[in-house]
Amino acid sequence: MKVLVPVKRVIDYNVKVRVKGDGSGVDLANVKMSMNPFDEIACEAAIRMKESGAVEEVIAVSIGVKQAQETLRTALAMGCDRAILIVATDDVHTDIEPLAVAKLLKAVVDAEEPGLVICGKQAIDNDMNATGQMLSALLGWSQATFASKIDIDGDHATVKREVDGGMQSIKVKMPAVISVDLRLNEPRYASLPNIMKAKKKPLDEKTPEDYGVDVSPRLEVVKTAEPPERDAGIIVKSVDELLDKLKNEAGVI
Amino acid sequence: MKTSAPADHDDLRDALRALCADFPAAYHRRHGADETYPEEFIDALTKAGWMAAMIPAEFGGSGLGLTEASIVMEEINRAGGNAGHCHGQMYNMSTLLRHGSEAQKKSYLPKVASGELRLQSMAVTEPTTGTDTTKLKTTAVKKGNDRYVINGQKVWISRVQHSDLMILLARTTPLSEVKRKSEGLSVFLLELAQVVGKGMEVKPIANMVGHETNELFFDDLEIPAETLIGEEGQGFRYILDGLNAERALIAAECIGDGYWFVEKASRYANERQVFGRPIGQNQGIQFPIARAFVNVEAANLMRFEACRRFDAGEPAGAQANMAKLLAADASWEAANACLQTFGGFGFAEEYDVERKFRETRLYQVAPISTNLILSYVAEHILDMPRSF
Ligand SMILES: Cc1cc2nc3c(=O)[nH]c(=O)nc-3n(C[C@H](O)[C@H](O)[C@H](O)COP(=O)(O)OP(=O)(O)OC[C@H]3O[C@@H](n4cnc5c(N)ncnc54)[C@H](O)[C@@H]3O)c2cc1C
Ligand SMILES: Cc1cc2nc3c(=O)[nH]c(=O)nc-3n(C[C@H](O)[C@H](O)[C@H](O)COP(=O)(O)OP(=O)(O)OC[C@H]3O[C@@H](n4cnc5c(N)ncnc54)[C@H](O)[C@@H]3O)c2cc1C
Numbered sequence: 222m223k224v225l226v227p228v229k230r231v232i233d234y235n236v237k238v239r240v241k242g243d244g245s246g247v248d249l250a251n252v253k254m255s256m257n258p259f260d261e262i263a264c265e266a267a268i269r270m271k272e273s274g275a276v277e278e279v280i281a282v283s284i285g286v287k288q289a290q291e292t293l294r295t296a297l298a299m300g301c302d303r304a305i306l307i308v309a310t311d312d313v314h315t316d317i318e319p320l321a322v323a324k325l326l327k328a329v330v331d332a333e334e335p336g337l338v339i340c341g342k343q344a345i346d347n348d349m350n351a352t353g354q355m356l357s358a359l360l361g362w363s364q365a366t367f368a369s370k371i372d373i374d375g376d377h378a379t380v381k382r383e384v385d386g387g388m389q390s391i392k393v394k395m396p397a398v399i400s401v402d403l404r405l406n407e408p409r410y411a412s413l414p415n416i417m418k419a420k421k422k423p424l425d426e427k428t429p430e431d432y433g434v435d436v437s438p439r440l441e442v443v444k445t446a447e448p449p450e451r452d453a454g455i456i457v458k459s460v461d462e463l464l465d466k467l468k469n470e471a472g473v474i
Numbered sequence: 475m476k477t478s479a480p481a482d483h484d485d486l487r488d489a490l491r492a493l494c495a496d497f498p499a500a501y502h503r504r505h506g507a508d509e510t511y512p513e514e515f516i517d518a519l520t521k522a523g524w525m526a527a528m529i530p531a532e533f534g535g536s537g538l539g540l541t542e543a544s545i546v547m548e549e550i551n552r553a554g555g556n557a558g559h560c561h562g563q564m565y566n567m568s569t570l571l572r573h574g575s576e577a578q579k580k581s582y583l584p585k586v587a588s589g590e591l592r593l594q595s596m597a598v599t600e601p602t603t604g605t606d607t608t609k610l611k612t613t614a615v616k617k618g619n620d621r622y623v624i625n626g627q628k629v630w631i632s633r634v635q636h637s638d639l640m641i642l643l644a645r646t647t648p649l650s651e652v653k654r655k656s657e658g659l660s661v662f663l664l665e666l667a668q669v670v671g672k673g674m675e676v677k678p679i680a681n682m683v684g685h686e687t688n689e690l691f692f693d694d695l696e697i698p699a700e701t702l703i704g705e706e707g708q709g710f711r712y713i714l715d716g717l718n719a720e721r722a723l724i725a726a727e728c729i730g731d732g733y734w735f736v737e738k739a740s741r742y743a744n745e746r747q748v749f750g751r752p753i754g755q756n757q758g759i760q761f762p763i764a765r766a767f768v769n770v771e772a773a774n775l776m777r778f779e780a781c782r783r784f785d786a787g788e789p790a791g792a793q794a795n796m797a798k799l800l801a802a803d804a805s806w807e808a809a810n811a812c813l814q815t816f817g818g819f820g821f822a823e824e825y826d827v828e829r830k831f832r833e834t835r836l837y838q839v840a841p842i843s844t845n846l847i848l849s850y851v852a853e854h855i856l857d858m859p860r861s862f
Contacts, residue, residue: 411488411489413523
C-alpha cells in the first residue's frame, strides 16, 4: 500500500504573528516558515507504518508557493520516500483554499492510487479543518478525523478520535482519509544522514493546470485583526468574592 | 530574531533546534551546577549523526565541511547549551582527516562515526610553557623501531574522561637540534584505555565553566609507533590545521552565545516593567543590546569567511584568528549587556545568564587569548616586529 501525506508550509508556531497594516492578512514576508505541526504528526504516522512493514511507499504532497520545496525536504528527511510539489501561486500571502487543495489532492490520488491518505486535522495558519473532509467526499472514501490512534487491519481501520466528550473509536472501511490530532505521536527530528539523503530523493514539480484544477479563490477575507489585549487579572480574597464577581461583574454564572 | 547568516543551512538548523529543544535550559543548568558531563545530550547528537558531520561518507559520516560543523556548535550554544563538551571531535577530525594514514582513518573513523569511539581530546598546553607552544617540554623518544616513550606534563586537557581517543603533541627532536623551533614536534593518536594508569595519570581541575578538564602526567609511557600521525617532526604543521578549525568553531560557539544573550536580553527588556514601562524603552538598556547584536552579526561574517577558506583548502589562519577575536569580544559584550539588563535577576541561577556569562568568558583566554591573536595579526599580517 502507498500512503499519501499532504503537508502545508505555514508560519512557524514560534513566530509572533503580526497583522499587516492594511488588515488584509498576516505578514509573511521574511518570516520563518515551517511544516504545519499536525502534518509532521501525519508524516510520522505514515513513516511508522512503513517501518512496521504495513506500507511500501510514503509520498508527501505540498500545494502552495515554490518555497514549499523546503517543507517537502523536511518530510523527506523525516523518512517520506518521494515528494510532489504543486506550485499554485508565487505570492507567499496567497492561501490556497481547502476546496482547491482537496481537488488537487484528489487528482494526485487518482494518479498515484494510494490506499490511504493521512493529513493533519487543520493547518495552524487558517485553522480551516476542512481539507481532509472535503477530500474524502470528493473521493467517496471513508473519513476518520482527529485521530489519536490508528490501527489498520486489512480492509478496515480502527481509529480512536478525540471528540469533545472524550474518546470515540470508529471502524472505517479502507481506502480512507484520516486526519490526525496532536496526541497521535511525537514526530521525530531529522538526523543529519537523513537530511543528506533527502537532498537526493525525487521531488516532482507540477502545476494545478497539470491536473486541470482551477485554484482561483472563492472566499474573501474581509478583515484580519490582532486579538484584543488581555487585561491584567486580579486576586480575590475569598470564594464568596469570586462568586460575586462572576455573577455580578462578569455575568457568566 | 532575524540574522544575516545565509539561509543555506536552515535545514540543518531546524533539525538541530528540534533536537536541542529536548534538552531545555534546566538540563544544562543542572550539569553546569553538578559539574557533570551532559552524556544524554552528547549521545543524542551522536545518534542523530551530528558528531560525524565532517567524517567522509565512505567512513560512515556525512562528509560535510567546517562550515556545517560550525553550525552544529553555534546551534548548541544558541539553544542554551555548551558545545565545549563536544567540540573537540570536530577540530581533532581535521588533523586526522588531513594528515592521518589510510590505515588510521580506516580503523578509527567508522567507529567514531557510529559513536562507538569518541575523539574528543587534544593535549597541547603545558603548565610551564603556556601559549609558547613550540617550547613545550613533553618528549617522545623513539625506542627500537616500534615504540615511543613519552615523558612530561600537560594541563587543561579537556574531556579526557569522556573520550576514547586523544591527540598528543610532543617533541621528538630536541629544540637545540632543529633549524626552526616549529620543527621536531610530532602528533600521536592515543587510545586512552591503553594509556590511562599505564604511564599516563589524569588529575581533574575544578574550574569556573563546568568543563571536564585535567592535568596529565606522563611517566615513561610507551606507545606503539603506529600512533604517529603523518611524518615525525612535522606535527606542529598538522596541529595548526586542527587549531585553525578550532578557532573557527569557537567563533561559531561565541556567535551562538551572542545570539542567545541578545535574544534573552531583548525579550526581558520588553517584559520587565520598572517605572511604569518596559525597561527596554530606555536607550540606556536598548542601545547596549543593539550594539552587541551588531557586533555579533559582524563577527559572524568573518566566521563564515574563515570556514569557507578552510573548506576550500585556502590559507585560513588569519581569518580563523580574526573570527575568534571578533566573536569572543562580541559574545562577551552581549553577555555583559544581558547581565546588566537582567539587573539583580541576572545573578540568579534560574535565568541561566550567569552560567552562560561564565561560559562565554572562557573564550577571551582559550584556546588562544585575545592578546596572542593581536600579536599574530600585528606580526604576520601587518609586518610589524615581533613583540616578544
Ligand atoms: C577550560 C579550559 C579548557 C582547555 N582545554 C584545553 C585542551 O583541551 N587542550 C589544550 O591543549 N589546552 C586546553 N586549554 C588551554 C588553553 O589553550 C590555554 O589556557 C591558553 O592557550 C592560554 O595558555 P595559558 O593558560 O598557559 O596562558 P599563558 O600563556 O600563561 O598566558 C597568560 C596571559 O598572558 C598573556 N600573554 C602571554 N604571552 C603574551 C605575550 N607575548 N604578549 C601579550 N600577552 C601575553 C595571555 O594573553 C594571557 O592573557 C584549556 C583551557 C581552559 C581554561
Ligand atoms: C546578590 C544580590 C544581593 C542583593 N541584596 C539586597 C539586599 O540585601 N537588600 C535589598 O533590598 N536588595 C538587594 N538586592 C537587590 C538589588 O539592589 C537590585 O537587584 C538592584 O537594585 C536592581 O534592581 P532590579 O534587580 O529589580 O533591576 P531592575 O530595576 O529590573 O533593572 C533592570 C535593568 O534595567 C535598568 N533600568 C531600569 N530602569 C531604567 C531607566 N529608567 N533607565 C535606564 N535603565 C533602567 C537598570 O539599570 C538595570 O540594568 C540584591 C541583589 C543581588 C543580585
